[in-house]
Amino acid sequence: MRPDTHTFRSRCSIARTLEILGDKWTLLVLRDLMWHGKDRFKALQESEEHIPANLLSERLKRLQDWGLIEKEAYQERPTRYRYRLTEEGRSLEPVLLQIMRWGHAHLGGGLFDPVSGRSQQATPDKA
């Protein structure tokens, strides 16, 4: 968490949330950690959208600062790291689901079912 150093721009919950998650990449990192078993730097980098390495690095740091994920060396020689959602991070699942549903209904993207771990493909008649 980041209680002391940070000053929010407003008291609005949406504005506050956007200070942490309001960009084109952060929620995709959380999506991959939440649902797609991608817990390593390289795996996160290689997702469909191809986040640049420097941005991934920055975003992971920010998410750690806010206590939404944690980093763990799960192997020595060679040292390998794993990122995982904290309980606070996991609590974002309803947000991801809601955004996904909207994108599926209005932009024709896929629909992932976290229970089965499978996705339905796009509604083909939209952008």
Add this chain to the structure above:
Amino acid sequence: MRPDTHTFRSRCSIARTLEILGDKWTLLVLRDLMWHGKDRFKALQESEEHIPANLLSERLKRLQDWGLIEKEAYQERPTRYRYRLTEEGRSLEPVLLQIMRWGHAHLGGGLFDPVSGRSQQATPDKA
């Protein structure tokens, strides 16, 4: 809508949604149109977070392009404009609500009730 010109970077519904809404301002504009009766350029500008005029102008254009809002001259001499959510734009309410709930629970922001039009203030013990 913007079906023809635009190519999405991936088939993921979340990634697609973030191409339209993934920044620090767009959802705040939608919040103000959705719940706070701010339908004029000036009113939107004067919200707590103070979006710069050039960004507000750009965001309003983008939201129009995607068919989420529409612009209407509701008065001549002097000409005055009003922005309003389309039905597609209204369909983002569950997304806004979910983000708001998360921000309230985890970042201590306010909690607005769209039914009563009133907000509960921040949980005072968090950032």
Add this chain to the structure above:
DNA sequence: CGACTCACTTTCATTTTGAAAGTTACTTAA
């Protein structure tokens, strides 16, 4: 030794942001 992998960091050109001032159309007060 040389090649390869992972997990980054650095570099740098391009793009976006944000603060401020400027513009246009029109109204109202002096």
Add this chain to the structure above:
DNA sequence: TTAAGTAACTTTCAAAATGAAAGTGAGTCG
């Protein structure tokens, strides 16, 4: 009949963020 004011933008420009690519360091493998 200017003068000031308001709304809705647009323009300007410096600073910050983004993104493509190359570089780094620790370690392994053949």
